Amino acid sequence: MGSSFGHMFRVTTWGESHGGGVGVVVDGCPPRLEVDDREIQAELDRRRPGASPLTSARKEKDQVKILSGVFEGRTLGTPILLLVQNVDARAADYEDLRDVYRPSHADFTYEAKYGIRNWQGGGRASARETVGRVAAGAIARRLLIRECDTEIIGYVRSVHTIEANVDPEHVRFQDVEQSEVRCPDREASRTMIELIQDVKESGDSLGGVVECVARRVPPGLGEPVFDKLDADLAKAILSIPATKGFEIGSGFSGTRLKGSEHNDPFEMRNGRVRTATNRSGGVQGGISNGESIVVRAAFKPTATIAKMQKTVSRDGKITEIRPRGRHDPCVLPRAVPIVEAMVALVLADHLLRQRAIGGR
Amino acid sequence: MGSSFGHMFRVTTWGESHGGGVGVVVDGCPPRLEVDDREIQAELDRRRPGASPLTSARKEKDQVKILSGVFEGRTLGTPILLLVQNVDARAADYEDLRDVYRPSHADFTYEAKYGIRNWQGGGRASARETVGRVAAGAIARRLLIRECDTEIIGYVRSVHTIEANVDPEHVRFQDVEQSEVRCPDREASRTMIELIQDVKESGDSLGGVVECVARRVPPGLGEPVFDKLDADLAKAILSIPATKGFEIGSGFSGTRLKGSEHNDPFEMRNGRVRTATNRSGGVQGGISNGESIVVRAAFKPTATIAKMQKTVSRDGKITEIRPRGRHDPCVLPRAVPIVEAMVALVLADHLLRQRAIGGR
């Protein structure tokens, strides 16, 4: 009972990696929004595996179908069902995982929680579940563009120890997409690609950090004291598979500044109250202040590696494992559209909530 | 509409810094739990200002009253109302803040959101609101102890650039509490205290990191895919005033490891499935695995400083400000019981949710 997200713009994802399909219900989307299935498809294509030698070899077209909630190209205000059928599901690949727990995967915890699990390709814990998030996120983004021209851009900030140099205020979508690893810093991008290829050959994996900026967010979004905008963003990010950390604005490095160095002075620009710096990352007191929202998500190295590892089986026997199956040596490039989608879902939800109390 | 937290063990806080009082309603606490108001009071006393020269000089006894939900020392299963009346509220101290936005405070954003704000002492955005969280957290902790003997210990991991050396598996409550800054590493504690005193004298402020461990958490808690245990912990932490980041287990530093270095191998210990290492921080796939849960919260330096700062007023005029009022040069020591409370609230909520589906 945790497959829904959002209070007013509410999504519910469903589906296992190797079941009949995956998808999402979007309930609460305002009516009369133009929804183009090609736009949704374009986002899914960015998330799709098999698009690059750097990602999993699983071949899924991830063709999205809209089964309800849209009529003559516009939303009805009723629930939107988006469905993607599974095609290239090779359950047999996972047969030898039926009774053994892969290290740092969710096999053991699903078993501990439910007393049953779909052992085929990670079941519900597979990142394949995020198909629904990305599809719903495409609708959220369209809403944000219509209502306040908000733009959301994610990119790979670091892979392993390689840090990119990116200015969130000015990074452009095309600069991200032209990089095979979705890192807009060309030099860093090249080094990352080389490293990922090396590591892939050695059967190992890598982690890194995705940064995401939302520009032109109206001030006033966020509902203190628990549904603060940054609190909901943190939850959104940590709900993505493989994440271990979240930052907004100055994040952990801000803890090493003094107040006089960290505070963002207010000033007037073009007749609006603005901050001279943006260490707050666009949120103060849990509410957007009109500056760009900048968040970062830490992704651990992919748990699936092609090396022999110690583990135990369901019946408590010590054993070793070297998973086959298809996987990404580094999930970061494909994680970018997922992070963007989650940021979009949070902002869309809070936009509607702010409207309810009379704002915007 | 964001003042509630939790799905089954649900708290709703209310109150402004300088209104009639602050408090919380706890709805969903199981019946027949022994609740001792002295235990709640003890937690509030740990959070209370004025207890040390390092904290705000505001004198609040924070005397808690239980107005409902408890009968002859035990919970009824009905909502528990915990009330703390405000005593030392000096609204006049804040009179000059009525029309000016303090940098990196929530003055501007509350105004942008609501078109009105209680300018006395930060109003709802004041950390005084956390009184309700700590009081509710005391009840959650008692529930966790009764049901699964779960123990929650928080402590200051770093202040500014001073990092403590602490082992989350073995840190003891008394070692934390004997330190004036709640840092169980004696050497680091001493250095932190000196630094805070220096910075206080210079009218500046400091940030840092609070780490919190929950030991003896049963496996199976957490509701994928959105209400994952770590996702809810992240939301809980980021809902605390002044936080800018969250980590679980290896966090951001884990992104610089390879999969073969990061994965936690499974093994059998005392007849139970355990992990040999705990880089996962006790959560895998959004579900607790029975290992200790270890989270970290980044606190920015206190926004209130005694130095002159540039800002703007409500009518858009450039101005300067040097806030009076009473504040903490470093919130970290007082943040410890708040972090512990939020972790307790998340775990209590997920314990009940897991029970609902038949677990435990």
Next chain:
Amino acid sequence: MGSSFGHMFRVTTWGESHGGGVGVVVDGCPPRLEVDDREIQAELDRRRPGASPLTSARKEKDQVKILSGVFEGRTLGTPILLLVQNVDARAADYEDLRDVYRPSHADFTYEAKYGIRNWQGGGRASARETVGRVAAGAIARRLLIRECDTEIIGYVRSVHTIEANVDPEHVRFQDVEQSEVRCPDREASRTMIELIQDVKESGDSLGGVVECVARRVPPGLGEPVFDKLDADLAKAILSIPATKGFEIGSGFSGTRLKGSEHNDPFEMRNGRVRTATNRSGGVQGGISNGESIVVRAAFKPTATIAKMQKTVSRDGKITEIRPRGRHDPCVLPRAVPIVEAMVALVLADHLLRQRAIGGR
């Protein structure tokens, strides 16, 4: 975990009959609404016992205090805590009920559910809990008046077999309030009063029907398919103690009409789409159509009677009981402001929800 109501305008009541007090948190009320505590008090005075020889002799002033969420006479957008302290709580009156289940009361079911109960005056199951509802309802009504001039009037439609003749389109508040039983039909009112006095003397009790009309409700409120306006009204009504039935518009009697007799033809009036009749009761397809909303609530006869009754005790022994305590021979007159409050809470909530998706 069921003490909250509403999705956007959300109230949480707390308190037992003989605990420290009763009250409510209102979260989600839009900011800058003028809130007058005398207005809230006036509603509580209508609900208060002891105001008439027809009601319980319990003397409660029900003095309301606003502890948060209101600043200089206007709402802040933050949670509003309304508190009424219990004064005339005579727990001793109930001492002999500690171990015995009063027929058709909630003593047995609370014990069955929670394994514990506050036996003093019905505890949480007492109608005293509705103090919080009425207080919150007063704020909801003010919001509805400000936003759309919606007017809500309840009245006693029947007591036992005495049916009043009332036209919901034109009934006036003062006509209701001038009747000691809140029945605007003078003739029926007189007969009802006589019957209640007779029954009171005989130690028995009466039930009846409260009807409530909401006039000038904007079209478009209600969220199909589950949070339909009439579905939420039904829940609101059935959550009131002692209710056994709900009707909207034609209700049960409408089942004895044919479609050609029951359908409300559309017509144009003053340039607006209107219905010629209002058998729908203002709601079609779960959404308000701009006509008056007319609902009815069936109240069973008060369970507390002064006659000897058979029952069993906690240890399973057959016994007899003749409760003392103070009670109403007929709750209908005092139920009127409670029904109005619940209708107001539903409408306020749906008004905000409709705003969120872009309406009004």
Next chain:
Amino acid sequence: MGSSFGHMFRVTTWGESHGGGVGVVVDGCPPRLEVDDREIQAELDRRRPGASPLTSARKEKDQVKILSGVFEGRTLGTPILLLVQNVDARAADYEDLRDVYRPSHADFTYEAKYGIRNWQGGGRASARETVGRVAAGAIARRLLIRECDTEIIGYVRSVHTIEANVDPEHVRFQDVEQSEVRCPDREASRTMIELIQDVKESGDSLGGVVECVARRVPPGLGEPVFDKLDADLAKAILSIPATKGFEIGSGFSGTRLKGSEHNDPFEMRNGRVRTATNRSGGVQGGISNGESIVVRAAFKPTATIAKMQKTVSRDGKITEIRPRGRHDPCVLPRAVPIVEAMVALVLADHLLRQRAIGGR
């Protein structure tokens, strides 16, 4: 944003009458429940149109597919997606309804709310949406049987002025199903069928009352003060299309009894606390008391009739309408499985909620 129902056993329906399909997501169903798609199909077949000359001629096989959440015949604890594709959708039949509001339908209110509507066959307001409810209800019923052997039986209590004589304590499923109108009183059933046929020929329609009993409900279900069991049942019933009233136990007729006549005396039977009578309808103080739960739903006469009616068009012109399309002269027989499903959903949800606090 109102297409979800339930707090722990949570269903979300989606789909329009003439879109790509209809269905439901069930989130929160406990794991390891045996789910048989034939059982779900059997319930859908009971709801299906075209099965009798008394119902709509629309031919839908309503073939259900399980796309997720079930693995090797058992639930996984993850969301269950149930999908029924639309087959016999004849949008053209409704072309002339594109711009005109059918009396007592939801055409006008959907337009007023959303500013857009799917005019094909009622769109989202069509009873076709209840396919998802019935499918989800089948799973809820299986859970209730596994956990507490609870049995739910609905039947037609009245059609127009014809009242059946049925004993809710002893009515049997087969007696209901052998009647073409689902009325277990043979004599009444015959009269009802004749009346429905007459009315169908005259182009008119009928309403009536469905009664539903749940036997062997454990005591303790229901969450006062708002999520009372009867309050949630009322909401569930009023969320069904065409309902105008709800009763539990004595309902409106109970308002004409005195307390001494209405109270249910407690007694001991087979070592358990029982009530001698059941005017409470199995719920006291909002909590089940272990007696049979008996509820009634008032259904208005079908709004679609084949007679000429006055109405207005979208552009405000007075016009007349005689809808074609296919419809039921009396929805009561097909409403029975829908009412049962909603009762099952409420009970399943409250069973899980009660478990969470430690009961059962």
